[in-house]
Amino acid sequence: MSSTGKASDLLAQIPRSGKGLPPVHLWNPRFCGHIDMRIARDGTWYYLGTPIGRKSMVKLFSSIMRRDGDNYVLVTPVEMVGIQVDDAPFVAVALEVLGDGEQQLLRFTSNVDEVFDAGVDHPMRVESHPDRDEPAPYIRVRSNLDALIHRNVFYQLVDLAVPKVLEDGRRWLGVWSGGEFFPIGPEPD
Structure with a gap:
């Protein structure tokens, strides 16, 4: 997925077992660049500058987040994209x-x-x-x-x-x- 790809493409790649969080620490896919997603200091998630209003979508994105050094990424088994976090995720x-x-x-x-x-x-x-x-x-x-x-x-x-x-x-x-x-x-x- 390119940095201009849709967040829905990323969501479609998340395996759903229904039990616990996905094992993002085990996934090492290729880095595909940054997407225009930001988590504000108050915890609001933004995509393309617009707040993500569906809490279920925010929860799903948060389940595939990890921190590599100083960088926050969303990870699936096949790709990884960078996101911006203003303070804490x-x-x-x-x-x-x-x-x-x-x-x-x-x-x-x-x-x-x-x-x-x-x-x-x-x-x-x-x-x-x-x-x-x-x-x-x-x-x-x-x-x-x-x-x-x-x-x-x-x-x-x-x-x-x-x-x-x-x-x-x-x-x-x-x-x-x-x-x-x-x-x-x-x-x-």
Whole structure:
């Protein structure tokens, strides 16, 4: 498919087993260039500059996405195309809190309805961007693909935050999930 090919051609190549995500990590097809597809920071997918309105189509595209180095690609068994991602390819839009204290489990839902629990396999981190005067919180969704944690969900995490002295002696506020402590920010003096 050329870079001007249709997204529907790419979708037609996706094997459908009905169980789990396609094994994109096993597919190594030829790179066919970039297509005009972009994921905005708010999680909106665009094709040819127009938002993709059908959530089922966005979910299908997201199921064949992977990150190779700094590049995001959509992969089928026969071809691979590059796409643009403004920040992270997913947004964590909902949070469910199960339990409390160090036994607490934080269950997130992404904008494409993937559900995952923060922990060793799905670590959280908070970055500071020089161009924004606000924290940028992320959680790993799968492989090396992250979700930006939506502002409302981050506020929920801040409400759950507890202090902890880290190994380097600094006091941080953070949250527990899956037996792991995830720092959010330094504890105020």
